Amino acid sequence: MGAWAQYTQLRWKWSEMRFETLFTTPDIFLLTYKTDIEATSKTVVQEQALKWVGNFAGATEYSVGLHPSYLGIIDGLEPKLVDQDLGTGSYHEMACWLPFLHSIRSNESQLQRSQIYETATHYHTPRRPACRSIQKSWDFMAPELVKPLAMTNVGDIAIIVQRLGMTWQTFRPEEGEMRAEGNGHIIYSTLVRSIGPILHYAQGHVRGVPYDKYWKNANGTVPTEVLLIPTGEADMMRFGILPCYEDLMKCKQYAMGTIDEVRATLDLLDPTGSASKKVRDNRQFEPTATFGFSDLISMAAPMLRQSASTKIRLPVPTEHCIGLTSHKEGFVIFRQRLGEYISNEQTEPSYRTSWVLESYDSLKSVYPYWEEGLEPSCQTNTFLDHVSELWWQTTTYFSQLEESKVQIRYVDLVACHIKHAVNFWHEGHERIREKQGRDHHGLRDWLAEGMHMYWDYLPKIVNEMSLKTDASEPLIREAWIMLIFRAFCWSRCHYMCPPDARFPDSTRLPSRYWNSKLPVYLG
Numbered sequence: 001m002g003a004w005a006q007y008t009q010l011r012w013k014w015s016e017m018r019f020e021t022l023f024t025t026p027d028i029f030l031l032t033y034k035t036d037i038e039a040t041s042k043t044v045v046q047e048q049a050l051k052w053v054g055n056f057a058g059a060t061e062y063s064v065g066l067h068p069s070y071l072g073i074i075d076g077l078e079p080k081l082v083d084q085d086l087g088t089g090s091y092h093e094m095a096c097w098l099p100f101l102h103s104i105r106s107n108e109s110q111l112q113r114s115q116i117y118e119t120a121t122h123y124h125t126p127r128r129p130a131c132r133s134i135q136k137s138w139d140f141m142a143p144e145l146v147k148p149l150a151m152t153n154v155g156d157i158a159i160i161v162q163r164l165g166m167t168w169q170t171f172r173p174e175e176g177e178m179r180a181e182g183n184g185h186i187i188y189s190t191l192v193r194s195i196g197p198i199l200h201y202a203q204g205h206v207r208g209v210p211y212d213k214y215w216k217n218a219n220g221t222v223p224t225e226v227l228l229i230p231t232g233e234a235d236m237m238r239f240g241i242l243p244c245y246e247d248l249m250k251c252k253q254y255a256m257g258t259i260d261e262v263r264a265t266l267d268l269l270d271p272t273g274s275a276s277k278k279v280r281d282n283r284q285f286e287p288t289a290t291f292g293f294s295d296l297i298s299m300a301a302p303m304l305r306q307s308a309s310t311k312i313r314l315p316v317p318t319e320h321c322i323g324l325t326s327h328k329e330g331f332v333i334f335r336q337r338l339g340e341y342i343s344n345e346q347t348e349p350s351y352r353t354s355w356v357l358e359s360y361d362s363l364k365s366v367y368p369y370w371e372e373g374l375e376p377s378c379q380t381n382t383f384l385d386h387v388s389e390l391w392w393q394t395t396t397y398f399s400q401l402e403e404s405k406v407q408i409r410y411v412d413l414v415a416c417h418i419k420h421a422v423n424f425w426h427e428g429h430e431r432i433r434e435k436q437g438r439d440h441h442g443l444r445d446w447l448a449e450g451m452h453m454y455w456d457y458l459p460k461i462v463n464e465m466s467l468k469t470d471a472s473e474p475l476i477r478e479a480w481i482m483l484i485f486r487a488f489c490w491s492r493c494h495y496m497c498p499p500d501a502r503f504p505d506s507t508r509l510p511s512r513y514w515n516s517k518l519p520v521y522l523g
Contacts, residue, residue: 001025001148002098007133021138026097026131027151028104028522030159032232097150097522100201103185104129107164125232129160142194147523149198155516157199158509159235161187163228171509173197173518190523198523228313228497233304237317239514245302248398248410254300256318257511259283262290266422269296269415278422285426291450292421294323297496298487299414303391305384305493312376312384312495316508324424324450325487326496329443331371333451334484335360336439341455341481350478352397356485359390376495387489394486401479406471408479416464417483420457424450454484 001008007024108129134151141148152160154173161168165183172178176191178199189197228234233243240257254268255261259279266276279290297317305312324330338357342349363370367383398410428449431437440448458480465476 001095004098007135022135023138023148024133024135025095025148025150026101027134028097028101028129028131028156028160029152030127030156030235031130032125032127095147095150095523096199096201099203100150100187100522101131103164103201103203104160126230127159127232127235128230129156129163142192144192145195145523149195149521149523152199152520152522153516154513154518154520157520158513159238161185162238163230168509171513173513173516173520178520189520195521196519198521200523227311228315229304229311231304233302234314236514238315239509240317240511241514242297242301242317243304244300245395248395248402249300249414250409250411254296255511256293256296257508259290259319261511262293262318265296266293266418270419272419275419275422278426282422282425290319290422291425292324292423293418294318295325295421295487296414296418298323298325298490299417299483301490301494303388303490303493305388307385307388308381310376310379310381310384312379312493313497314494316496323487323491324421324447324454325484326373326491327444327447328371328373329440329447330451331488332441332443333448334454334488335364336441337452337455338481347474350474353478353481356481360485363387363390370492373492384493387492391486391489391493394482394489397482398479398486406469406475408465408469408471408476410483412468413461413465413476413479413483416461417454417457417480419464420460421454423457424453428453 001023004024004026009022010019011022012018013020136148158168158171161180164185166180166185166187167182168178168180170177170179176189176197178187178189178197180187184203185201186203187199187201189199192198236243236253240255240261242254242256244251244253246252254265256265263276263279266279267273269275275293279293282291304314335357338353338360342353342357360370363386367386369378398408401408402410425446428437428446431449431453432445437445437449438452458477461480462473462476465471466473469476471479
């Protein structure tokens with residue numbers, strides 16, 4: 001047990017005339033931050049319990065009544081509790097959670113240096129690995145056990161393992177089958193009768209390649225260029241759950257990790273069932289087709305990127321993440337059709353419609369890659385802050401619109417858009433096959449035709465929204481244009497990591513395990 005052995009005690013039991021062995025092991029979990037203001041209201045007891053948190057502002061989870069050094073962020077614990085001499089011969093005889101704590105500490109130290117943890121906000125709750133002490137008696141350990149076990153839970157260990165750069169190859173906790181590899185680490189489970197799954201951790205190689213060459217980091221930590229945003233909202237997306245901007249969407253989240261969850265979400269947005277039926281029909285031709293539905297990500301999610309930060313990677317929450325609001329084809333055709341719409345208007349275009357056009361052209365002029373989109377490593381804070389500010393302006397616009405007399409509800413507008421957007425893949429391909437496709441500017445024809453179809457759907461959206469609001473037709477059109485531009489801004493402020501070997505922690509897990517407290521042990 002390394003340094004943790006100092007807390008082992010022998011307690012004499014007079015009734016049995018023998019010693020009872022009491023030992024202490026860590027309970028590893030993810031700690032959720034609060035804001036500095038909330039942290040100032042902590043009691044003295046809570047502050048003592050959080051002694052080893054270091055410069056951490058506050059926590060929503062804490063443990064009272066334990067020794068102060070037993071609780072805190074792993075990066076701030078006493079070094080002897082997590083750092084081991086990896087060169088000693090007895091290292092491989094130790095409990096495997098000791099090197100696991102060491103690996104977490106090394107990785108977390110790098111995250112701290114790269115300033116990837118930002119100030120907590122309502123829609124941005126950083127989460128860091130932490131541990132607290134659990135005292136147990138060896139009398140109640142199963143006879144099959146020869147080493148003391150650390151505790152964790154399914155929901156948190158799934159995320160911690162991915163942050164270390166591993167990919168879950170098998171993830172069936174209820175059946176006791178869990179295995180992950182990558183970045184020089186491996187973790188696998190064995191099923192012990194009367195206990196359940198026990199995880200075993202080891203450091204090694206990735207397909208025969210040393211991890212320092214695989215990741216180009218000598219200490220085995222994950223390079224900052226492939227790090228995902230370490231917040232609760234981003235972690236939800238690892239499990240196929242989309243966090244929502246609750247002020248506008250009127251709900252906290254949507255599940256979309258599987259096709260059944262996609263259809264259930266579509267039924268919530270469109271109770272008529274027509275959108276769900278269209279996705280089912282499309283999948284007869286393309287099994288992974290959820291085209292159009294993926295626009296919901298950029299329209300419903302909150303701004304997860306923090307100001308002055310270039311950490312914008314997010315895991316893909318749905319099966320097929322192709323949304324026109326994230327592709328160059330959507331940008332280019334939208335700009336073309338918006339210019340034609342303003343030119344063909346019988347009356348003077350509204351201020352907001354003109355503002356969208358001016359903002360779009362200004363971004364394209366100052367940042368030539370506005371339409372293309374860049375890898376996160378090539379992004380600049382100046383560009384991201386500019387686009388983020390435009391997103392907040394559109395958010396304010398919709399908040400004011402809901403409070404006005406006409407009351408155009410944002411969630412109703414999104415639902416109407418998604419209801420028709422799921423049709424673009426089939427109808428767009430039909431137009432191209434029939435030689436009726438429109439100007440594609442040398443881009444992928446079916447995606448470009450898709451944005452043309454979006455504009456074709458606008459009259460239908462106006463008609464449906466007219467039944468839900470007293471707003472005029474020009475105002476509904478303006479709101480839809482603002483909706484698309486808002487989605488563009490969100491897409492450029494975030495990068496959805498594809499299921500690619502270069503981004504090992506983008507693997508999506510079943511949504512039922514999000515925040516699951518199902519206990520798992522480390523041997």
